[in-house]
Amino acid sequence: MKKKTILVTGVAGMIGSELLTRLIKNNKNFIIGIDNFTLGKKSNIKEYFKQKNFIFFNIDLSKKIQNKKLSKLLKKKKLDEIWHLAANSDIKSGILNSEIDYKNTFMTTYYILNFIKKNLKYKSKIIFTSSSAVFGDVKKMINENMPALYSCSNYGSMKLASEAMLSSFSYLNNVKSFIFRLPNVVGEKLTHGVIFDLSNKIKNKKRKYLQVLGNGKQRKPYSHGSEIVDCMLYVKNHMHKSFVNYYNIGNNDKGVEVNKIVELLVEKFNYKKKIKFEKKNSGWKGDVPKYSYSTKKINQLGYKFSLSSLDAIKKTISELEK
Ligand SMILES: NC(=O)c1ccc[n+]([C@@H]2O[C@H](COP(=O)([O-])OP(=O)(O)OC[C@H]3O[C@@H](n4cnc5c(N)ncnc54)[C@H](O)[C@@H]3O)[C@@H](O)[C@H]2O)c1
Structure with a gap:
């Protein structure tokens, strides 16, 4: 069987490197990975550098892509x-x-889509990791039919602009796209987020106390990166008639409070210093302190997340280095 050629941007990140591990298995695919290590790490993908079915390019995708070696490769594949x-x-x-979001969240989408235009097949698929942030602070259960109009962060707005760009691109170029709106994703190779922030503060011996952002009552659903990748692969392999297919993916449980995350981290690191909370409901202006997701669409396709939000948090904390 002919190998599939698959391009992965953000390959050195938490989810990208997890995806690479799956795609590279069994030698069934040829993978082209791109990253510029803004947040991702070389150590996440280094073990694959010598494999013949993987090639890596260090490219800043927020600028027009002018890489001769990559262009030459795509002429053949x-x-x-x-x-x-x-x-x-x-x-x-x-x-x-x-x-930051204008360049790294939106322009990366703009430039990668323009770059791949001439290298698509009739049945090429584009998979895009969008976010629950496109919905903003709506204060009710989010489902795919709700309009994503109330983003309250630059990130959410630039993801939404990317979704719109991908929609017209798919229609104009006859390709199928999958827009996955991810919840909070956690995992061993975190580059940001509450566990990343608090564990780094705890490990910093110079800090006299642990400062938690917000009052600790922020409650969100979390999913583990490994299950997010499983789910995207599962959904992408099903038959889809539309050009653009939107999915909320993740858990539909009640989520986990920041307070609980603090408690688990304090236990893991045997942290004895003082813990300070802020008075405000959210960690920062633009954060969505509480939300919940309807995952009916993925469930109807037969996919169910096996780890609850709390399981995903516990697994991630157990994977952290002391
Ligand atoms: N982790 C989450 O909670 C979460 C939630 C919703 C959506 N998402 C989306 O899923 C995707 C992967 O997230 P992740 O958690 O693995 O994050 P990550 O930060 O670990 O990975 C993103 C990768 O993109 C790379 N990158 C950024 N700007 C770039 C540029 N200009 N050129 C080339 N590479 C660039 C970074 O170096 C990094 O390796 C992202 O699109 C993110 O927005 C993540």
């Missing part, structure tokens, strides 16, 4: 799948500086 994962995943940093 048309793309079966494009997984576009490169983005600024650290929502807070994008609120402090809006250029």
